[in-house]
Amino acid sequence: MTRRLVPWAFFPDEEASSIFEVDYGSLQESEKEAVLFDLDNTIARWGEDDLSEKVIGLLDEIVGLGFKVGILTNSKKKKVKSFVESLPYPCQFNAQKPRRKNFFSLLDRMEVEPSRAVMVGDQLLTDVLGANRAGLYSIRVEPIERGREFSFTAVNRLIEDLLFSLRDLFRIIKRFKY
Numbered sequence: 001m002t003r004r005l006v007p008w009a010f011f012p013d014e015e016a017s018s019i020f021e022v023d024y025g026s027l028q029e030s031e032k033e034a035v036l037f038d039l040d041n042t043i044a045r046w047g048e049d050d051l052s053e054k055v056i057g058l059l060d061e062i063v064g065l066g067f068k069v070g071i072l073t074n075s076k077k078k079k080v081k082s083f084v085e086s087l088p089y090p091c092q093f094n095a096q097k098p099r100r101k102n103f104f105s106l107l108d109r110m111e112v113e114p115s116r117a118v119m120v121g122d123q124l125l126t127d128v129l130g131a132n133r134a135g136l137y138s139i140r141v142e143p144i145e146r147g148r149e150f151s152f153t154a155v156n157r158l159i160e161d162l163l164f165s166l167r168d169l170f171r172i173i174k175r176f177k178y
């Protein structure tokens, strides 16, 4: 497993505006076998209890490409849990991202090595940081809807904005150094 320097552990390997804009073909070319998705604000609107037909269609397409699909979420909500559990994808609720434990246990169940897996999620401090720490390839997507979230997440968003600004600043400084 390649360990990243601490500040870079917060940043994704790739960014996309939504799950529909991710280039799944190129993930296949880099021999990834599984795609894990975050739930709230990545594949589902926050506070909604099911997934749209369009999202389910995309997940089916990804499976059609030959990937295993899993859902890894910090949510504990019972209603959405029963819906997601009715889908044919392995899922882990109350995942406690950015802790690595449940990345490993879900991937174990799916029989995929972390280095062959991709995590797609909307939050740097949970999805991206957790995936990077566990040795997965990380893709950050824009949240489906900002603002309609848990107040705890709103604090995370402020920290994310700060981290992105810092990264931009580092990039500018680097450009001047060489």
Ligand SMILES: [Mg+2]
Pocket (backbone or CB within 6 Å): 038, 039, 040, 041, 042, 121, 122, 123
């Ligand atoms: Mg999320």
